Amino acid sequence: MQRxxxxxxxxxxxxxxxxxxxxxxxxVANGIIERIGDDHSLARLxxxxxxxxxxxxxxxxxxxxxxxxxxxxxxxxxxxTLGLVAVGHRVVHGGRDLYQPTLIDDAFVAKxxxxxxxxxxxxxxxxxxxxxxxxxxxxxxxVAVFDTAFFHDLPEMAATYAIDREVAQRWQxxxxxxxxxxxxxxxQQAAKFLDVPLSQLNQIxxxxxNGASASAIAGGxxxxxxxxxxxxxxxxxxxxxxxxxxxxxxxxxxTAKIPVEEIESMLNRRSGVRGLAGVNDFxxxxxxxxxxxSDARLAxxxxxxxxxxxxxxxxxxxxxxxxxxxxxxxxxxxxHVRRDALTGLAxxxxxxxxxxxxxxxxxxxVISAENSPTKVLVIPTDEELAxxxxxxxxxxxxxxxxx
Ligand code: AMP
Numbered sequence: 001m002q003r004x005x006x007x008x009x010x011x012x013x014x015x016x017x018x019x020x021x022x023x024x025x026x027x028v029a030n031g032i033i034e035r036i037g038d039d040h041s042l043a044r045l046x047x048x049x050x051x052x053x054x055x056x057x058x059x060x061x062x063x064x065x066x067x068x069x070x071x072x073x074x075x076x077x078x079x080x081t082l083g084l085v086a087v088g089h090r091v092v093h094g095g096r097d098l099y100q101p102t103l104i105d106d107a108f109v110a111k112x113x114x115x116x117x118x119x120x121x122x123x124x125x126x127x128x129x130x131x132x133x134x135x136x137x138x139x140x141x142x143v144a145v146f147d148t149a150f151f152h153d154l155p156e157m158a159a160t161y162a163i164d165r166e167v168a169q170r171w172q173x174x175x176x177x178x179x180x181x182x183x184x185x186x187x188q189q190a191a192k193f194l195d196v197p198l199s200q201l202n203q204i205x206x207x208x209x210n211g212a213s214a215s216a217i218a219g220g221x222x223x224x225x226x227x228x229x230x231x232x233x234x235x236x237x238x239x240x241x242x243x244x245x246x247x248x249x250x251x252x253x254x255t256a257k258i259p260v261e262e263i264e265s266m267l268n269r270r271s272g273v274r275g276l277a278g279v280n281d282f283x284x285x286x287x288x289x290x291x292x293x294s295d296a297r298l299a300x301x302x303x304x305x306x307x308x309x310x311x312x313x314x315x316x317x318x319x320x321x322x323x324x325x326x327x328x329x330x331x332x333x334x335x336h337v338r339r340d341a342l343t344g345l346a347x348x349x350x351x352x353x354x355x356x357x358x359x360x361x362x363x364x365x366v367i368s369a370e371n372s373p374t375k376v377l378v379i380p381t382d383e384e385l386a387x388x389x390x391x392x393x394x395x396x397x398x399x400x401x402x403x
Contacts, residue, residue, distance in 0.1 A: 001083040004028055005388035006137075009090040010129025012121070013037060015064050019082065020388035027384065029076060033064040043067050047076040061125075062132045069136070079137070087133050087142045088391035090181070090383070091126045092231070093119035094146030096172060101149075101390040104130060104142040112144060118172060119230065121268065143391040150184040151177030151215075151222050158224040175233070177225035179207045183215045185386040186327045189379050191220075193364050194323060202318040204311060207381065208337065209328030210238035210280060214307075216314035224317050226310055232267060235310060236303040238280035241271035243306070273299045282330050282337070304340045311341060315348055321374050324350060327381040338367065342376065349373035 002021045009016040018030040031045035041058035044051070045068065052071055058064050072079055089104070095115045102108055109130055116123045134142055151159075159175045161168060168174065183205045190205070191198040198220040205215045212235040215225040226234025226242075236242045244267070252258045258266075266275075274280035276299035277288060288296035315321050326338050335357050342352045351372035359365065361378075368376035 002026075003085045003392065004083045005086045005088050005391045006079070006084060006140075007088045007090065007384045007387045007391075008129050008133060010061065010125045012125045015061060015068070015129060017068060018384035018388075019079075019084075020384050021083075022385070022388040022392035025382075025385050028082065029072065030384070031068065031071070033058060033068060036061060036064050043071060045071045045075065047072070050075050060132075061128050062135070065132055065136050084137075084140055086391040086395045087137055087140055088387045089126060089130050089133070089142060089144050090147060090387060091130075091144045092122035092147045092178065093176065094148045094152075095176070096174075098144070099146055099149040099152040101143055101145045101394045103394055104134070104144050108144065109134075121264075122231070141395050143394045145181065145387045145390050147178045147180050148176045150180030151175075151225055154222055154225065161229070173229055175225070175228040177213075177215070177222065178227040178231040179211065179213045180222075181383045181386045181390075182207050182327065182381040183213070183217070183222065183225070185383065186325055186379050186381050187215075187217045187220065189364060190323050190325045190377055193377065193379065194375060196322070201323060202321050203323040203325060204314045204318070204321060205325050205327065206307070206311070206331055206341070207328045208235075208307075208326065208331035208334075211240065212237045212242075212328070212330070214310045214314060216317045218318060224314065236306045237272040239269050239272045239274045241267045241275070273303060276302060282334050286334075286336065304337065307337075307341045311345075312348075315350075321349070323375045323377055325377040325379050327379050332362075332378055332380055338376075338378070346372075350376065352376055 002024060004019050004021050007018045007020055013036045014032060014034045016032045019028040021028060029045060029047040033041060033043045035041045036058050039057045040055055043054045052075055058067055069079055091112055093115050095118055098111060109127060112123060113127045130142060154175065154177060161173060186205050187203055188198060190203055191201050203217050205217060207213050211231060213225060213227045214235060216223050232240050234242050249263055252263050253260055273285060277285055277296040279285055279288060285296050285300060289300060330337055338357055339352060342350050351369040352367055353369045356367040364379045366375055366377055
């Protein structure tokens with residue numbers, strides 16, 4: 001039987017999961033439990049072509065996982081019969097010291113928990129997910145995989161904020177970068193797709209999902225990335241502002257007397273495309289633009305403007321850039337965004353082929369013009385598979401595919 005890894009991504013009110021075969025790359029099952037703690041929580045599972053959906057009260061993360069396993073039993077079989085060798089936990093923030101995929105024990109949970117001060121929105125739900133999953137599945141090894149890991153060795157000049165050095169050191173303030181699993185996976189896939197050794201490729205990866213980040217990668221190693229100490233910095237996102245003048249936070253706190261928690265919540269949840277246009281899904285944004293909404297048009301223009309600034313910056317950071325790759329929900333599906341991000345860059349060696357760009361294909365593909373010195377690619381990301389492979393390598397180093 002093929003080995004499987006259960007990959008869990010625990011948020012404050014949701015748990016996303018995927019059961020993956022690390023060797024074959026097949027996703028056996030995936031699903032989500034949303035609105036945990038609500039009377040009308042929603043549990044969804046897709047398994048072997050079957051889709052199940054249940055709406056019911058799910059009090060907490062433990063109830064959510066138990067419900068998930070009940071759904072598994074209902075449609076596909078008990079997890080114990082599905083070759084489960086590990087549970088992989090996506091952990092957003094590893095701080096300075098945690099970056100290797102690591103077998104979780106009590107001491108390690110405490111280390112992740114200790115980083116909660118640095119990542120108050122992200123690490124506590126991960127810790128909760130780990131604790132609950134270890135309780136329910138005590139006989140399977142649990143492995144933590146960090147979203148910051150790929151950027152652990154970001155050059156100091158890219159990782160350092162120009163602020164008081166002592167304060168920065170004391171409070172562990174630096175640019176950590178996020179979406180690392182995706183940037184690493186996609187950059188490796190780009191090298192494979194182009195049949196060029198990763199070590200010889202200078203590339204820009206644009207992870208444009210609900211969260212969004214860009215990275216500049218030289219020879220497989222990141223040299224810059226747009227997210228910083230938290231996942232708020234950089235590109236305009238679905239609900240996050242991306243780059244802002246920090247002065248506006250002081251202004252809102254001091255003059256508008258808005259509590260700091262509320263400012264944080266606004267910048268995370270009610271900003272970005274949603275803040276400007278009232279929607280954060282790009283399919284809805286385009287509909288609103290087509291219907292004549294000037295707010296939606298402005299949101300789109302602000303989004304594209306920021307994206308182009310980062311692309312320009314990373315072309316300058318890398319110098320000779322061999323590939324620009326779009327990935328994640330928007331990057332993989334939205335031909336308008338890809339076109340508008342790169343239009344007019346032919347003098348910089350980047351030229352998109354409109355016809356290829358418009359193709360509704362789902363698989364990895366080239367969308368640049370034949371004579372474009374910089375290749376432009378669309379490559380589907382697969383963070384779950386990357387996490388599953390990292391876990392399999394930890395659990396059984398000799399047997400890992402290690403692709
Ligand atoms: P992700 O965070 O990678 O799952 O991306 C989710 C986002 O991708 C959604 O909020 C949408 O904005 C976007 N998205 C998904 N499908 C499409 C599509 N067909 N066209 C445009 N945007 C899409």
